[in-house]
Amino acid sequence: MKKIILLSLLLAAMMVPAKACTNLIVGKKASVDGSVMCTYNCDGFGFSGYLFYLPSGKHSPDEKIAVHGWGPTHEDQYVRQVDYTYNVVGLMNERQVTIVETTFDGRLELVNNDGLLDYFTLMRLALQRSSNAREAIRCMVELVEEYGYNSSGESITVCDPNEAWIMEIVGKGPGRKGAVWVALRIPDDCICAHANLSRIRQFPLEKKGKYASISSQNLKQIHRPEVECVYAADVITFAREKGFFSGKDEDFSFRDAYCPIDFENVRYADARVWSFFRHHCSPEVMDQYLPYLNGDFREYDHLPLWIKPDAPLSLRDLQRDMRDHFEGTPLDMTADMTAGPWGMPIRPLPMHFKDSDSLDYFRERPIATQQSGFTMTCQMRSWLPDDVGGVTWFNCDDANMVAYVPLYCCITQVPDPFRPENNPRTEFNDQSAFWMNNWVANMVYPRYSMMIGDLRAAQNELEDYYFADQDKVLEAVQTMTPDDRRNYLNNKSIEYANRMMQRWDKLAKFLIVRYNDQVVRKVGEDGTLLRWGYDTPGYDQQFIDAVGKSTGDRYRLREVIERRER
Numbered sequence: 001m002k003k004i005i006l007l008s009l010l011l012a013a014m015m016v017p018a019k020a021c022t023n024l025i026v027g028k029k030a031s032v033d034g035s036v037m038c039t040y041n042c043d044g045f046g047f048s049g050y051l052f053y054l055p056s057g058k059h060s061p062d063e064k065i066a067v068h069g070w071g072p073t074h075e076d077q078y079v080r081q082v083d084y085t086y087n088v089v090g091l092m093n094e095r096q097v098t099i100v101e102t103t104f105d106g107r108l109e110l111v112n113n114d115g116l117l118d119y120f121t122l123m124r125l126a127l128q129r130s131s132n133a134r135e136a137i138r139c140m141v142e143l144v145e146e147y148g149y150n151s152s153g154e155s156i157t158v159c160d161p162n163e164a165w166i167m168e169i170v171g172k173g174p175g176r177k178g179a180v181w182v183a184l185r186i187p188d189d190c191i192c193a194h195a196n197l198s199r200i201r202q203f204p205l206e207k208k209g210k211y212a213s214i215s216s217q218n219l220k221q222i223h224r225p226e227v228e229c230v231y232a233a234d235v236i237t238f239a240r241e242k243g244f245f246s247g248k249d250e251d252f253s254f255r256d257a258y259c260p261i262d263f264e265n266v267r268y269a270d271a272r273v274w275s276f277f278r279h280h281c282s283p284e285v286m287d288q289y290l291p292y293l294n295g296d297f298r299e300y301d302h303l304p305l306w307i308k309p310d311a312p313l314s315l316r317d318l319q320r321d322m323r324d325h326f327e328g329t330p331l332d333m334t335a336d337m338t339a340g341p342w343g344m345p346i347r348p349l350p351m352h353f354k355d356s357d358s359l360d361y362f363r364e365r366p367i368a369t370q371q372s373g374f375t376m377t378c379q380m381r382s383w384l385p386d387d388v389g390g391v392t393w394f395n396c397d398d399a400n401m402v403a404y405v406p407l408y409c410c411i412t413q414v415p416d417p418f419r420p421e422n423n424p425r426t427e428f429n430d431q432s433a434f435w436m437n438n439w440v441a442n443m444v445y446p447r448y449s450m451m452i453g454d455l456r457a458a459q460n461e462l463e464d465y466y467f468a469d470q471d472k473v474l475e476a477v478q479t480m481t482p483d484d485r486r487n488y489l490n491n492k493s494i495e496y497a498n499r500m501m502q503r504w505d506k507l508a509k510f511l512i513v514r515y516n517d518q519v520v521r522k523v524g525e526d527g528t529l530l531r532w533g534y535d536t537p538g539y540d541q542q543f544i545d546a547v548g549k550s551t552g553d554r555y556r557l558r559e560v561i562e563r564r565e566r
Helices: 007-014 119-129 133-147 216-223 235-242 254-258 263-280 283-293 315-321 433-477 482-514 541-551 558-565
Strands: 023-026 036-043 064-066 078-080 098-105 153-159 164-171 179-185 191-194 213-215 229-231 352-354 360-362 372-380 391-396 405-408 520-523 529-535
Touching: 023 098, 023 153, 023 164, 023 315, 036 098, 036 153, 036 315, 098 119, 098 372, 119 133, 119 153, 133 153, 133 164, 133 179, 133 216, 164 191, 164 254, 179 235, 191 263, 213 216, 216 229, 235 254, 263 283, 263 315, 315 372, 315 433, 391 433, 405 433, 405 482, 433 482, 482 520, 482 529
Parallel strands: 213 229
Antiparallel strands: 023 036, 023 191, 036 372, 064 078, 098 153, 153 164, 164 179, 179 229, 352 360, 372 391, 391 405, 520 529
16 A cells, blocks of 8 residues: 655645745855855745744655645645655755745746646755755756646755755746756855846856756756756757747847846846845945846846855845845935835835826835745855754744744754744734744834834844854764754754744833833833833934925924014
């Protein structure tokens, strides 16, 4: 009798609406300590974030996995199991392989609803089956060829302790199994990013006897270290067949064929990439692309796929990047009256709106956003044992408003605040990281400039502690057996998560007292609230100026009007 693994229910439970996400990627020579790093803001209204977990295991030859995926239910559809599957925590496995994504949709006519595998199931299966990034790319390609692909266009980040890759994939339409795709290794000394827009344009084509670039016909060669590009054998011919491309092969652009640009997808998506690059490259260089972000494609019609940063990045640099709202740039969301009375960088949906004269407007879309279900910054370190070298710094909700909690890739127990049963979608739970973070965030959002300092203090306090404790952890595990090390790291991860929850509970109660009734209670030197004394901060100046212009004399003091009339 065949053994059916009930993984399909788990995979279905892990599916999240992720059509508005951001990935930042750092090669090992572009980081301060030699880490490969990547990030994921998983953004989408309507779901509560939690930590995904799949245990490792050995499997018998007759085991299969029932997969229903995201789209129409595929009754009696199964994926073959493999002999051994790796432990997966979040989106990193026990070998430090990490896979994250953003959706670019592209040509929606290429979605094949009959395909068995959506992108999230595909990523999960690859994480369970792969010991390095190249193996994960090959695994995803072979699974799609065998079982079909039913999602729209995806940009996928694939990393291990030594390499970072960007892969883009899109289906072939109804009745066509498989997908067209291309994957490029990111240079070790560069940073890259993608955010809901295809980023790969031209790529090197395979030449006889050369292995820098290979097609899927030679997929087994992907493990050769000199291979830095691999692509579907029909990625160009399929585009020709569909009328998406008609030029010379060497001029073929994956993005232009499968995800044509317009102002909206450039401004909402590539602007996030631009802002990340601008943090780590001369603003004068990156500001050359402002016309492109404003819809003028005459001089530039794309951003660089990757850049060499002016200085190596630390993990904390990357975490700050995930909290970006274009601050300090021409797109700064806190710098005009749309930020409201207290400089709020949060904007409500919809993305488009009309004024009373039916003129159309849009709002910016930054890296950090209120609708994130969860956020992570992933660190992979080749010089350490896998179980301590791979760390997912994780939390639920908006990256700007949470503290990143370090969780080791070997853990076999999900800390209670991140467990799915403690993070319900429709009911507040004070044991839930998602709801505790939202409790604080939704107090701060409306009076942002007034309250964000107290949140930053708590955020920095926690993250300072976590980072300082990492050296102690590395020292402690040096003489441990693998079993003892895993048990120790399990307990550490649980301790870190519990510390975050306690600090956020304290912060929430502090905020409601300090900022009660639109005033700000004074704080003593020891950080405690004083019994007497408060400030009345009033509105941000840019909002006051806008009020004056829009309301005329309505709120002006009478004597001011009289002086003017005299």
